[in-house]
Amino acid sequence: MNILVLSDIHGNYPALQAIDIAVQGEQFSHVLNCGDSTVYAPFPNECLAWLLTHGAISIRGNTDDKVIRLLKGKAFLKPSKPDKRCMYDSTFAALDEAGKQDLLAMRKTASIELPGWRIGLFHGSPEDHEEFLFSHTPDERFAELAKKSWHNIIITGHSHSPYYKHINGVHFINPGSAGRMFDGDPRAAYAILHLGKAKDSIKVELLRASYDVEAVAQELERQGLPVLYGEMFRQGRKLN
Numbered sequence: 001m002n003i004l005v006l007s008d009i010h011g012n013y014p015a016l017q018a019i020d021i022a023v024q025g026e027q028f029s030h031v032l033n034c035g036d037s038t039v040y041a042p043f044p045n046e047c048l049a050w051l052l053t054h055g056a057i058s059i060r061g062n063t064d065d066k067v068i069r070l071l072k073g074k075a076f077l078k079p080s081k082p083d084k085r086c087m088y089d090s091t092f093a094a095l096d097e098a099g100k101q102d103l104l105a106m107r108k109t110a111s112i113e114l115p116g117w118r119i120g121l122f123h124g125s126p127e128d129h130e131e132f133l134f135s136h137t138p139d140e141r142f143a144e145l146a147k148k149s150w151h152n153i154i155i156t157g158h159s160h161s162p163y164y165k166h167i168n169g170v171h172f173i174n175p176g177s178a179g180r181m182f183d184g185d186p187r188a189a190y191a192i193l194h195l196g197k198a199k200d201s202i203k204v205e206l207l208r209a210s211y212d213v214e215a216v217a218q219e220l221e222r223q224g225l226p227v228l229y230g231e232m233f234r235q236g237r238k239l240n
Contacts, residue, residue, distance in 0.1 A: 005175040005191040007034035007157025012179025013043035015188035018211035034157035035061025035123040048099045060106035061123040120151035135163035146170035164204040186236030
């Protein structure tokens with residue numbers, strides 16, 4: 001079976017559309033999404049609707065958490081800088097009713113059991129919702145997580161760092177950020193997971209898709225949001 005793996009879409013619908021076009025013709029048994037579906041690009045409703053339409057199993061990420069707090073009438077302390085905080089406020093204000101209910105229903109983790117496979121979805125790590133696991137994180141850390149896990153596939157997001165590692169019998173996958181890469185390559189990142197019935201019959205493809213970055217930058221400008229974000233999308237880097 002083939003599984004489409006996404007994370008950190010960050011409201012970037014043009015990037016999500018590009019991935020959709022890139023995988024046309026593929027048949028997926030599941031679409032898995034590791035959170036941060038909203039904030040920083042200006043298309044939250046379109047992204048959440050796409051995930052719902054495609055039957056995605058989605059968990060929430062740390063940016064989603066803060067929007068959920070706003071939906072519940074609560075405040076948050078960080079980020080405190082106005083140029084970041086306004087991106088949360090604009091997402092909150094833009095959400096339609098379906099998007100609000102979708103976010104409110106998301107949990108922090110999910111588990112999917114398939115023949116021979118136990119897949120865990122986490123935003124940061126199985127131990128910490130906001131832990132950053134990078135491609136260069138020492139293998140010892142992955143070994144610690146593998147020892148404590150009942151999953152044999154662990155999929156994470158949060159770090160915007162694509163990787164695939166097989167450590168102590170556990171397959172660790174991060175598809176990178178579909179909507180906001182930080183490695184100097186602005187293309188949308190995603191992964192395709194191919195699973196067979198035999199033990200360890202697994203293949204992971206880490207892929208990229210070019211998208212209309214200017215459509216995102218222009219919409220940010222139209223909405224009066226900080227132009228710095230448009231430049232970040234163009235460069236594929238975090239600049240603040």
